[in-house]
Amino acid sequence: xxxxxxxxxxxxxxxxxxxxxxxxxxxxxxxxxxxxxxxxxxxxxxxxxxxxxxxxxxxxxxxxxxxxxxxxxxxxxxxxxxxxxxxxxxxxxxxxxxxxxxxxxxxxxxxxxxxxxxxxxxxxxxxxxxxxxxxxxxxxxxxxxxxxxxxxxxxxxxxxxxxxxxxxxxxxxxxxxxxxxxxxxxxxxxxxxxxxxxxxxxxxxxxxxxxxxxxxxxxxxxxxxxxxxxxxxxxxxxxxxxxxxxxxxxxxxxxxxxxxxxxxxxxxxxxxxxxxxxxxxxxxxxxxxxxxx
Amino acid sequence: xxxxxxxxxxxxxxxxxxxxxxxxxxxxxxxxxxxxxxxxxxxxxxxxxxxxxxxxxxxxxxxxxxxxxxxxxxxxxxxxxxxxxxxxxxxxxxxxxxxxxxxxxxxxxxxxxxxxxxxxxxxxxxxxxxxxxxxxxxxxxxxxxxxxxxxxxxxxxxxxxxxxxxxxxxxxxxxxxxxxxxxxxxxxxxxxxxxxxxxxxxxxxxxxxxxxxxxxxxxxxxxxxxxxxxxxxxxxxxxxxxxxxxxxxxxxxxxxxxxxxxxxxxxxxxxxxxxxxxxxxxxxxxxxxxxxxxxxxxxxxxxxxxxxxxxxxxxxxxxxxxxxxxxxxxxxxxxxxxxxxx
Numbered sequence: 246x247x248x249x250x251x252x253x254x255x256x257x258x259x260x261x262x263x264x265x266x267x268x269x270x271x272x273x274x275x276x277x278x279x280x281x282x283x284x285x286x287x288x289x290x291x292x293x294x295x296x297x298x299x300x301x302x303x304x305x306x307x308x309x310x311x312x313x314x315x316x317x318x319x320x321x322x323x324x325x326x327x328x329x330x331x332x333x334x335x336x337x338x339x340x341x342x343x344x345x346x347x348x349x350x351x352x353x354x355x356x357x358x359x360x361x362x363x364x365x366x367x368x369x370x371x372x373x374x375x376x377x378x379x380x381x382x383x384x385x386x387x388x389x390x391x392x393x394x395x396x397x398x399x400x401x402x403x404x405x406x407x408x409x410x411x412x413x414x415x416x417x418x419x420x421x422x423x424x425x426x427x428x429x430x431x432x433x434x435x436x437x438x439x440x441x442x443x444x445x446x447x448x449x450x451x452x453x454x455x456x457x458x459x460x461x462x463x464x465x466x467x468x469x470x471x472x473x474x475x476x477x478x479x480x481x482x483x484x485x486x487x488x489x490x491x492x493x494x495x496x497x498x499x500x501x502x503x504x505x506x507x508x509x510x511x512x513x514x515x516x517x518x519x520x521x522x523x524x525x526x527x528x529x530x531x532x533x534x535x536x537x538x
Numbered sequence: 539x540x541x542x543x544x545x546x547x548x549x550x551x552x553x554x555x556x557x558x559x560x561x562x563x564x565x566x567x568x569x570x571x572x573x574x575x576x577x578x579x580x581x582x583x584x585x586x587x588x589x590x591x592x593x594x595x596x597x598x599x600x601x602x603x604x605x606x607x608x609x610x611x612x613x614x615x616x617x618x619x620x621x622x623x624x625x626x627x628x629x630x631x632x633x634x635x636x637x638x639x640x641x642x643x644x645x646x647x648x649x650x651x652x653x654x655x656x657x658x659x660x661x662x663x664x665x666x667x668x669x670x671x672x673x674x675x676x677x678x679x680x681x682x683x684x685x686x687x688x689x690x691x692x693x694x695x696x697x698x699x700x701x702x703x704x705x706x707x708x709x710x711x712x713x714x715x716x717x718x719x720x721x722x723x724x725x726x727x728x729x730x731x732x733x734x735x736x737x738x739x740x741x742x743x744x745x746x747x748x749x750x751x752x753x754x755x756x757x758x759x760x761x762x763x764x765x766x767x768x769x770x771x772x773x774x775x776x777x778x779x780x781x782x783x784x785x786x787x788x789x790x791x792x793x794x795x796x797x798x799x800x801x802x803x804x805x806x807x808x809x810x811x812x813x814x815x816x817x818x819x820x821x822x823x824x825x826x827x828x829x830x831x832x833x834x835x836x837x838x839x840x841x842x843x844x845x846x847x848x849x850x851x852x853x854x855x856x857x858x859x860x861x862x863x864x865x866x867x868x869x870x871x872x873x874x875x876x877x878x879x880x
Contacts, residue, residue, distance in 0.1 A: 360666055367637070372661045378627040379662050382634020382642075385619060389595070390638065409626035409658070416627045420619075 253335045256300060256307070261538040262468050265335060266296035267529050270498050271522065272331035276347040276354070277511075278518040283348075283356065286496040286508040287401075288328035290432045290466070294491050295332035297471040298397065298428070302479065307337035310364040317383050319367050319398045321376020322430075326358035329366070329399075338365040374407025376400060377427060381413050384422040384486075395479065399428045403435040406444045411456070417486040418457030425486040426478045427458075430465065432493045434509050453488045465491025468538075499524050541854070559857040568680055568732060568768060568858070575735035576710035580673060581609025583717040584643060588614055591721060595635060597621055598645045599628040605645035605675045606733045625655040632670045633662035641669050641721060648674035648689030648730060652696060659726075660699055667701040667725045673717075677706065677730035677767065678819030679848055679865060684855035690848050693795055694824025696728045703749070704795040705729040706767035706819070706826075710736035712793060715747035723749055730767060739771045745791070752799035754806065758788035761876055762812045762841075764803060766792045766826050769817040769846070769867065776872040785880065788812070795826055800833045807839050813879055817846040819867060844879050846872060 253268065254260045273288035298318065299305075305315045320329050327347065333339045339354070346352035353363050357371040368379050380398040387394055404410060417425050431449070433440045441447060450460045459481055463470040471491070478487040496502035499521045502511065513521070542548075553559050569575045576582075588594045588610065600623040602608040611618035619635075621628040625646055632644040644651075651659065651674045663670045674692070681687045696702050703725060707713045713736060720727045743755050755770065756777060763773040770791045777787035790806050792799065807814050807830075814834075816827040827845040834840065848865050862868040866875060 368633075369661055369665050372657055374626070375630050375658055375662050378630025378658065379634040379637075381627060382631035382636070383638055384634070385631065386635040386638025386640055389617075389635075389640070409630070412622075412624040412627040413630065416621055416624060416631065419622065 253337055262296045262300055263538050265300045266292045268335050269295055269331045270525055272334050272344060273327055274518060274521050276327050276344055279345055279347045282512045284324045284327055285511045287325050288331060289496045289498050290493040291328050291430050293466050293468055293471060295328060297468060297475055299332045299336045301472055302475040310338055314394060316395045317367050319376050319380050320358050321370045321398060322401045322404055323357035323371030329358060330354050333365045373404040374409040377410050377413035380425055381417050384425045387424055395424050395426055397426050397428060402429060402431040402440045402446060405446045414456045421484040422486045423484050427488040429490045430493055431490060432495045434495050436509050449490055457485055459483060459485050459487040462490040465493035466497050569735050569737045574738040576738050577735055578606040578609050579710035579713040579736050580717055580731055581606035583714040584610045585613045587718055587721050593641045595640050596643045597628055597632055599623055599625050601646050605731060607645045625650045626658050629655045629658035630662045633668050636668035636670050643671045643673055645673045648677045648692045649687055652689055652692035656695060664699050664701045664726045669724060671720050671727045673729045673731050675731045675733045679853060679861060682856050682858045682861055685852040688853050690821045693820050697796055697824060701726050703727045705793055706795055707793050708767060708770040709739040711738055711741040712747050719747060719749045737771060750794045750797055750799060752790055752792040752802040755789045755791050758786035760785050761787045761815060762790060762806055763787055763815045763817055764790045764792055764830055765817040766795060767819045769819050772869050772872050773817050775869040779873050792826060798829055803830055803833055804837050804839055807834055807841055814841040815844045815846060815876060820847055821850055822847040823850050846875055
């Protein structure tokens, strides 16, 4: 198998965000293979968002996860842990050689993200609808300390069904939390089927606007568009929280998995993992030949 | 208890002096007419503690007035956070602030914390044992407003929650001391709160609150009442009344429900020949009574055991004194029950 060199290039190295996203996807597939199934489609779909978060937007020190000056990244959707571990391995916050412990006994990489288990994991997610409220508290605390760090909270479209998210949305705007950047992964798939058929959350942008948020909505698999949205969210002077709504494609980058209809919790045959990695590697090679970033 | 049909017409009920009986709503004090009281003991204690502890902040869900947190918000407006009538964000934001190093006092009514916000308290606060102190008014049966505001099962709910320290103070003296103690304690706490003009009782007995400690307030040879919260006040009153009938009642006050001071409870319950009665302002299901029963059973200590507490029912609305008598929490009702068991 054509694994890239195990040591991730340091942040600031001359590595494109596309390459980072590719390496995050690769980490996710390798972790998925350990368990044979999981939230792989979400991880592949959100990889570009995480590449831009961890290699463009966030301030952090890989060797000092509790550094007071860091931007806080809160994962309320605990099942996306596989995606965040993949990004944090690439970022050097987690060691790459623990990847194969994913979901195992005594692993630091449990299947649902928990603060007590994993360096760099700010909160215990999994009970959806809690993250944005906790983010409000982080933001209030940082403001009390005059700490200029941002608080990012990655939510999913399905999570918006939880009413507590909207309590938090109202509270964030009421407290003028300009240090809060929400990211919604709209991948249109929940446990019981397509998100908008479970509980229609659209029109999503106008909802957040009505709650007093600055809203941008982008193709979450378009890295330049993501960079622009993150930059705008950070640069905005208005005293309001910001939300970046990212429309992503489940299983992005592996077409035969993208094509699966029910892919919320993906089952992948044993021989398909190598195929999936191969598809990713070939697409990368093609992009390099074409001179794409 | 059988309730009258809502289609049965009613007559006006008058008190002993011919006055109409009024519902004691949220603002009522549980103090009797001649009782010594202290105003807003929690609010004043917190203000004093905050002088030397800049990490203390206060948060509420539109109930600063009825949880006495308004005393703090007036003294430290910039350290007070109004989260709106939204208990989910109150608890999750309290967790976030605690993660940033603050000691957070989050206040609401006991029903809303225990019933509505449980998952947020469980996963955002207790799972990481964060430094959030949840202080809640209207515990048990302390309002005549009906089941929407009567937290008859809050202790049962929180007893099952790992990491959560649970305190049910008796009076103003103890509330002040317990507030100081939970600031010092690192970790998550649920404290039941009496607010407004709160009775002063335990100062007369030279009592000092210690987190996790049960204390004998008075000794007696016939009956051991193991009580918590305002029922310790009622037990002490009942002990005085029963003395006239030559019944000698000891009162063991257990303000910390979790972790439970099992050593003291076992030592007292093992002193032979006494009827053991647990008295609490809470459902007989899942509260101090069952916690003590389990402790005794596991240790093989088997005195005659009885419970004074609220029935496993949705309780009536009405005037609080009537309800305390109806459900067995008034001093008279406590005396009546104990005499019936002797």
